[in-house]
Amino acid sequence: MISVISAGIAPGVALLAFFYLKDRVNSEPLSMVFRSFITGGLLVIPIMFLEYTFVIEGVGQSPFVKSFLLTGLMEEFVKWFIFLYTIYKHVFFDEHYDGIVYGVSISLGFATVENLLYLLANGIEYAFGRALFPVSSHALFGVIMGFYFGKSKFKRKHPKQMIAIALILPAVLHGLYDFILSAVQSNWLYVMVPFMIMLWALALRKVKLANQEKKVVHLDRRNKWTGTI
Structure with a gap:
């Protein structure tokens, strides 16, 4: 039991630490990050209930609808909603x-509880694959969501459009991830691995851009404080 719990929690904590430590200037308070992580975890309960209800009622069970609407859009919407009304x-x-940081913490809280429940139900032998694909993909969706929330708040250009993109882009990518799993019956790794590489490249690009923006802001602040011209 302890090994299953450890295997369920470890990937989420490791990925959260990775993106947290990428914050090179003024890291966020751990209490806030932890609270966001726990909040994300609590979202699993209502989402699982809704998804189970749709399955029982036989509503929206085609691969496309289930992947893009009942999983991708619904899961990303609740994370987006929590971010908008508790963090933004x-x-x-x-x-x-x-x-x-906050987008990843909410997403990984969700992914960690989901992963833990899956391993408790199906066994620790699935731990490596779950860490490599579902847990890491949730983290990357969180990066993209958080990047556009940050762009909305600090770039000040088309803020409403950026908030919309913060929902739409992760939801589409999440839906595509699930659609690959449900629609590709054989040799799915040949599709999933390139998709995950693309997702990591996109997310790390967002990390780099956000950090560059942060350095510019801190340089401007330092110049104002020191009188540098």
């Missing part, structure tokens, strides 16, 4: 990269 206007969300 918070005083600690004061720099672009902070959006990535």
Whole structure:
């Protein structure tokens, strides 16, 4: 039991630490990150209930609808909603990269509880594959969501459009991930591995851009404080 619990929790914590440590200037308070992580985990309960209800009622069970609407859109919407109403206007969300930290923490809280429940039901032998694909994909969707929330708040250009993209892009990518699993019956790894590589490249690009923006902001602040011209 202890080994299953450890295997269920470890990937989420490791990925959260990875993206947290990518925050090179003024890291976020661990209490806020932990609270976001726990909040994300609590979202699993209502989502699982809704998804189970749709299965029992036989509603929307075609691969496309189930992947893009009942899984991708629904799961990303609840994470987006929690971010928008608990993080977006918070005083600690004061720099672009902070959006990535909080987006990842909410997503990985969700992914960790989901992963733990799956391993408890199906066995520890699935731990490596779950860490490599579902858990890491949730983290990457969180990066993308948080990046566009940060862009909305600090770039000040088309903020409503950026908030919409913060939902739409992760939902589409999440739906595509699930659609690959449900529609590709054989040799699915030949499709999934390139997709995951693309997803990692996209997310790490967002991390780099957000960190560059953060450095510019801190340089401007330092120049104002020191009188540098």
